[in-house]
């Protein structure tokens with residue numbers, strides 16, 4: 001099975017635990033600015049965290065991804081699901097990645113971003129529109145690689161940034177590229 005297909009087929013039903021909805025922390029919580037630690041993707045703590053991230057994303061309107069620092073855990077785990085977002089074209093459905101890194105990136109494009117941890121602001125952020133990301137699946141610990149583009153690629157870069165202690169605000173060109181949010185969605 002191609003690695004990208006493995007990610008596409010993955011769902012949280014593979015996890016042997018039930019996710020718990022967690023409180024989302026907001027800036028300037030220090031955990032949001034700290035570089036996350038690598039995790040053992042097969043450990044019970046990581047598996048529970050993976051399920052919790054998906055559960056929290058599911059109950060949050062408009063949420064297309066959530067990273068461990070946003071629920072107060074300084075580790076490199078995040079979930080993404082852009083399938084319901086109107087800006088989405090190709091995507092891999094719901095997935096969680098541990099210790100993920102961008103392997104290659106190309107074609108920058110500027111677009112508006114928001115974040116549950118920065119609820120009152122949005123900002124223009126330049127991101128690659130085509131990326132390859134490598135990480136590990138929680139539970140099995142399989143190493144997977146996926147090629148993502150457009151809105152999903154942006155969501156992945158946003159979540160990987162969270163795992164490295166960066167917010168979208170750190171990626172804007174300056175205060176002129178930050179806006180008050182009028183509505184959450």
Ligand SMILES: [Zn+2]
Nearest residue numbers: 114115116117
């Ligand atoms: Zn965010």
